[in-house]
Amino acid sequence: MAIHVVLNQKGGVGKSTITVNLAAVTADVLNHSDDPDGSSPVAAISVDPQGSAVWWASRINDLPFHVVQAHDDLENLTQLKNLPGIEHVYVDTPGWIDMAPGEEGPDALGKGDSADALRAVLNVADQVIVPIEPEPLSFDPTARTIEKVIKPRGLRYLVVINNWDPRDGTYDLNETKDFVKANGWPLAHTVIRHYKLHTRASADGQVVTEYPSNRVALQAREDFYKFALELNVGRGR
Numbered sequence: 001m002a003i004h005v006v007l008n009q010k011g012g013v014g015k016s017t018i019t020v021n022l023a024a025v026t027a028d029v030l031n032h033s034d035d036p037d038g039s040s041p042v043a044a045i046s047v048d049p050q051g052s053a054v055w056w057a058s059r060i061n062d063l064p065f066h067v068v069q070a071h072d073d074l075e076n077l078t079q080l081k082n083l084p085g086i087e088h089v090y091v092d093t094p095g096w097i098d099m100a101p102g103e104e105g106p107d108a109l110g111k112g113d114s115a116d117a118l119r120a121v122l123n124v125a126d127q128v129i130v131p132i133e134p135e136p137l138s139f140d141p142t143a144r145t146i147e148k149v150i151k152p153r154g155l156r157y158l159v160v161i162n163n164w165d166p167r168d169g170t171y172d173l174n175e176t177k178d179f180v181k182a183n184g185w186p187l188a189h190t191v192i193r194h195y196k197l198h199t200r201a202s203a204d205g206q207v208v209t210e211y212p213s214n215r216v217a218l219q220a221r222e223d224f225y226k227f228a229l230e231l232n233v234g235r236g237r
């Protein structure tokens with residue numbers, strides 16, 4: 001089983017969107033349709049104390065994967081590796097947006113319940129997914145997340161560009177790719193494009209596998225299937 005943690009201290013870069021949609025497409029492939037009572041081998045976990053909590057709570061019982069809201073349940077977080085029947089766990093994390101440098105602990109994660117929860121999940125993480133938006137404001141927080149939080153722990157990680165609007169052209173996209181490569185960070189080939197549909201869907205608590213099958217919706221879904229293919233999460237046991 002593998003634990004994928006979606007992490008970036010920058011708020012609003014798509015951590016929650018990526019977590020739930022990767023869980024959805026992975027479940028789409030791995031759920032056993034021949035066994036209607038079969039339990040999904042995919043779980044999504046939020047350690048976000050606020051933010052998307054409403055989203056998670058609103059859908060907790062009717063998604064095609066398990067959902068756990070676990071920010072204050074450290075015991076359970078350290079047990080993530082032992083979830084029976086689970087093959088892939090996706091963990092959504094909070095941004096620590098307003099944390100002043102003086103509030104950082106020695107491991108760059110700060111104090112309090114959500115920092116402790118983050119430590120707990122990073123201790124069991126197999127891989128970290130780092131979303132970045134194609135705009136310079138997300139560069140510094142991303143660098144800090146990778147250099148101060150991920151690398152010191154020796155974790156495997158992959159940066160993925162999210163929310164690129166093809167109508168904006170390729171200038172910012174290429175700047176972002178160059179920035180990632182100049183830092184020597186591994187970058188996913190998949191670029192998750194901006195679609196109004198994603199913004200609306202997250203407001204409605206919908207995941208990509210529930211989108212209608214019109215052309216735009218299929219394109220929007222495609223990015224998550226491509227990214228899941230790159231992550232190689234479609235294997236059975």
Ligand SMILES: Nc1ncnc2c1ncn2[C@@H]1O[C@H](COP(=O)(O)OP(=O)(O)OP(=O)(O)O)[C@@H](O)[C@H]1O
Nearest residue numbers: 011012013014015016017095193194195198199202
């Ligand atoms: N590819 C995309 N296309 C369109 N909208 C997107 C895309 N990715 C994210 N969004 C929208 O951007 C907003 C922020 O995304 P999201 O909540 O996933 O970010 P986050 O990193 O979890 O934020 P926070 O740090 O506040 O938890 C949401 O309204 C979401 O619907």
Ligand SMILES: [Mg+2]
Nearest residue numbers: 015016051052
């Ligand atoms: Mg979020």
